[in-house]
Amino acid sequence: MTSRPSPFQLARRAERMNPSIIREILKVTERPGIVSLAGGLPSADTFPVEAMREAAARVLTEAPREALQYAASEGFAPLRDWVAAHLNEQQGMDVSPAQVLLTTGSQQGLDLAAKVLIDEGSRVLVETPTYLGALQAFTPYEPRIEAVDSDHEGPLPEALARAAGTGDRARFAYLLPNFQNPSGHVYSEARREAIVAVAREQGLPLLEDSPYGDLWYDTPPPRPLAARVPDSVIYLGSFSKVLAPGLRLGYVVAPPALYPKLLQAKQAADLHTSILNQRIVFEVLRTGMLETHVPAIRERYRRHRDAMQAALQTHLSGLATWVKPTGGMFFWLELKPGLDAMALLPRAVEAGMAYVPGTAFYAQSPQPNTLRLSFVTAPPDKIEAGIAMLAQVLKEAA
Amino acid sequence: MTSRPSPFQLARRAERMNPSIIREILKVTERPGIVSLAGGLPSADTFPVEAMREAAARVLTEAPREALQYAASEGFAPLRDWVAAHLNEQQGMDVSPAQVLLTTGSQQGLDLAAKVLIDEGSRVLVETPTYLGALQAFTPYEPRIEAVDSDHEGPLPEALARAAGTGDRARFAYLLPNFQNPSGHVYSEARREAIVAVAREQGLPLLEDSPYGDLWYDTPPPRPLAARVPDSVIYLGSFSKVLAPGLRLGYVVAPPALYPKLLQAKQAADLHTSILNQRIVFEVLRTGMLETHVPAIRERYRRHRDAMQAALQTHLSGLATWVKPTGGMFFWLELKPGLDAMALLPRAVEAGMAYVPGTAFYAQSPQPNTLRLSFVTAPPDKIEAGIAMLAQVLKEAA
Incomplete structure (x- = not known):
């Protein structure tokens, strides 16, 4: 040849x-x-191995045909219910299960949100510094990514307002209020309110990413932004840090008006997230073991x-x-x-x-x-x- | 509110x-x-439930920390080896494990190939009719999709040559040589050679999708296009039809020059495919049960x-x-x-x-x-x- x-x-x-x-x-x-x-990498010592093994055995004994067949793109209904209830009880949110989309890790949530919201040249606002994986997820859709000045409590509200009010409307601001990767910052209650006010005043949509929200060591973080301006926020969560990352299981909570487009993007991306894994995780969660x-x-x-x-x-x-x-x-x-x-x-x-x-x-x-x-x-x-x-x-x- | x-x-x-x-x-x-x-939907009666249950138990007993941790974006190395060996032995291909990228179902392979190859307005050639899921994967990247006249042996070589030689260079032709969804067509040996000749002469890249290749009922289909013009073909395979679709496990085989970009797109899309599922499938496959x-x-x-x-x-x-x-x-x-x-x-x-x-x-x-x-x-x-x-x-x- x-x-x-x-x-x-x-x-x-x-x-x-x-x-x-x-x-x-x-x-x-x-x-x-x-x-x-x-x-x-989360410490492997934290993985609930015993519970996972038992859950896998139970799922593959009690519902093997369902756990191995094609499934709904939205995700496993009892797990969507669980996520909504969890966010409502633990985070003060007001989420319906119909707003929950199970994803192949929360990285996929970043990709889907970007796919649905970013055109070539669209402005996207991010923190300084910000999560590298998000930059990688956004970049293929060719946005102009702009860094907003930030301190140890997150982006400065005046800087965010200035960026939101200048030039083309930003498609969204990507924010990690809880113990950000890499900076570790957490937004105070006052900072959250100030940022939410900017979002309201400027009509600025937010992409709120909270993989670390449960990992607080002194006091729990204040309520998410999504609990304050729900119609303006796509919220991303993950089971990677509280159960195990190898399962690749996360979720998106979207305003009802936006949900169908994210769902269509999900169908095009991988049809659905492994239903075996979704059912295993639900079996682990239903026992209340997270408590x-x-x-x-x-x-x-x-x-x-x-x-x-x-x-x-x-x-x-x-x-x-x-x-x-x-x-x-x-x-x-x-x-x-x-x-x-x-x-x-x-x-x-x-x-x-x-x-x-x-x-x-x-x-x-x-x-x-x-x-x-x-x-x-x-x-x-x-x-x-x-x-x-x-x-x-x-x-x-x- | x-x-x-x-x-x-x-x-x-x-x-x-x-x-x-x-x-x-x-x-x-x-x-x-x-x-x-x-x-x-594949018949759930074909799912190897017993083997899956045993494999899951073995993986979560022998390597639970590895099966639940973050893993390589390329996929589980022994499974990449298995895929390469399987394609070389069964399909007459000449694939190195380094060309194999494990994906979250072969639907993700369609998304990744589209993401890496399609610009707004790019020409993409497809069969008439063609797989709906591929149209859904390609459409978000805004190509001009052109249908090539086809008969019960696949696209007509003259029509393909005409489409490849007209207008802007097509980014790829999306082809399903084996028992296409929906038409059931299979390319004859002669048709494969004719299409490969068009690809060679016109410098036309091919995206070959073969989820059904193992499901032959009379005689095995001829060798894949990827065995004939490997540098011009991205090949997609799947475990959904021979094992179970609920696992969401497929693979891409890419020419070495293209592999790094598909890998980067994969990282941005979901970091990696569930390593638990990859290890379970490898446990099932290593026993030779597919035979x-x-x-x-x-x-x-x-x-x-x-x-x-x-x-x-x-x-x-x-x-x-x-x-x-x-x-x-x-x-x-x-x-x-x-x-x-x-x-x-x-x-x-x-x-x-x-x-x-x-x-x-x-x-x-x-x-x-x-x-x-x-x-x-x-x-x-x-x-x-x-x-x-x-x-x-x-x-x-x-």
């Missing part, structure tokens, strides 16, 4: 796609012996968080600043000006630890002196060792 | 999305008492096919024409001119049976006197009864 050039011509959007820098970093750093504080399981996860991660805070205070004072997160999975560090986290990563790996440089999390104007540390994957003694190694690298570079 | 108009502005592509007509029809027709020959399971499915569906063929000959001679399918799941009927399958559907449902009108399967110039009958879901005696009812409706209308 003669070698010929590929006949495939890529779509313009494909030229914009890039390999996930985090996945590339993880390939290098997740090798034995490295203390990785890079990946955002004890989630507090146990909180207790574990709080210890990890405290270990990292103590290690940072011991080793990194004067080299970096950070705000102790009150939930979620991450510390966000700002290094002394002049230090470049990307450039220093090879030295850190050589020293025996890994982190994620912060630049990947910026839609605009990346800050090279930032980095993300995960405290959930490594045990507390490894956290302490990893932070000590990081301190050594920074001292040598400073 | 005052009622306000929705602040959400839909993307242009969302305006083009429509509810699946088949799903709407199924809602009406899949009620108790109706003999439904409409849905393309006996697939022949058993063939045997069962052959009986169904023969029952429908007999019933059609008995009841519909003179009212419709069809080609007896040699594989797959469907008969495709052309009714006497003047009969409108969509208009007659309510009468058929009233009479106690259901089918899918053919118009939904046309990208252009729908033929109202066509309809699709599935022979896999209902048992042979119901098939006979359903066809008799259909005949009565057609006789009254003719």
Whole structure:
């Protein structure tokens, strides 16, 4: 066979796609012996293995034909009921099961919302920094993504109002009020009200992403934005952090007017989410196990968080600043000006630890002196060792 | 709360999305008492329930932490190996595991290929009729979809060459050589060679979809197009028909030059496909169970096919024409001119049976006197009864 050039011509959007820098970093750093504080993997010790095994056996004994057949694109009805009831009871929302769409992880929720709302050149507002996976989900639809100035309580309301009121109407603002990946920020009650006021006044739609809402370690976060301006919010939730990410199970809650389009996008994307997995998760949930399981996860991660805070205070004072997160999975560090986290990563790996440089999390104007540390994957003694190694690298570079 | 108009502005592509007509029809027709020959649901009697239950128990006992954790976007490595070996041994292909991307059903393969290859206004060529789910996957990316004249052996090579050589270069031709949904057609060896020659001469990329390739009832189909011009073909396969659709597990085989972009699109779409399901399926496959399971499915569906063929000959001679399918799941009927399958559907449902009108399967110039009958879901005696009812409706209308 003669070698010929590929006949495939890529779509313009494909030229914009890039390999996930985090996945590339993880390939290098997740090798034995490295203390990785890079990946955002939930601790496998938190997976309810016993409950999953029993639930799988029960589903495949009691309803195998239904669990293995094609199913509704909307999702498994009892699980939609559960999600609505859970959000109404726990989050002060007012959701009907008819607004719940089960998705293949909440990453799919990001893709579907983007697919339905973004035209080429549409303006989309994001936090500074923001979740990298969302940038990857939005980018193929060719929006203009604009970073809104943010502090440790989220985007600044005046900056959000300015961005919403300037130029073309933004299609949505993508917001993570609870323990954001990567910054760990949580919106205060006052900040939530201020942002909701902007949304109301400017007619600004919101895409609220809350994968970490249940992972609070001090006090529960205030009510979601979706509980305050429900008609203006698409809300994304996930079972990845409270049960297990390998199942790829999340959900979208959409205003009734928007739901049919998201459903059609879902049908086109993968027909429906694995009904076997949906039924297994429902079997686990119906027992009420989250009521004890989630507090146990909180207790574990709080210890990890405290270990990292103590290690940072011991080793990194004067080299970096950070705000102790009150939930979620991450510390966000700002290094002394002049230090470049990307450039220093090879030295850190050589020293025996890994982190994620912060630049990947910026839609605009990346800050090279930032980095993300995960405290959930490594045990507390490894956290302490990893932070000590990081301190050594920074001292040598400073 | 005052009622306000929705602040959400839909993307242009969302305006083009429509509810699946088949799903709407199924809602009406899949009620108790109706003999439904409409849905393309595999017979649940073919699901290897015992093997699935054992595999799930084994995976959740032997590797629960890995089966519940985040995993590689490419898919589970042993399953990628299995797919490559299977295609090489059974289909005469020459595939490396590095070309295999596990997907959330082969519907996701359609979405990813479209996402990576289609710009607004790009030309995409399809068969006449073609698979409705593919039209739904492509449409959100706003291509111009052009139907190529086809007969019972697939698209006419001259028509394909003409379409490929006219106007802008087509981004790809979407082809289903094996027992197409809905027409049941299979490309002959000669037709495959003729189409491959067109692809070579015109530099026309192909998207080859083969969910039904293993479901042959008389003789195995000729080698895939991907075995003949591998650099020009993205090949889609599925476990939905040989194991179970509820798992949502399929795969894409891509030329190496194209693979990284499909992988990035996959990451953005749902990070990865449920690793629990991938491991369960691999556990089932590694035992070699397909070697006996697939022949058993063939045997069962052959009986169904023969029952429908007999019933059609008995009841519909003179009212419709069809080609007896040699594989797959469907008969495709052309009714006497003047009969409108969509208009007659309510009468058929009233009479106690259901089918899918053919118009939904046309990208252009729908033929109202066509309809699709599935022979896999209902048992042979119901098939006979359903066809008799259909005949009565057609006789009254003719």
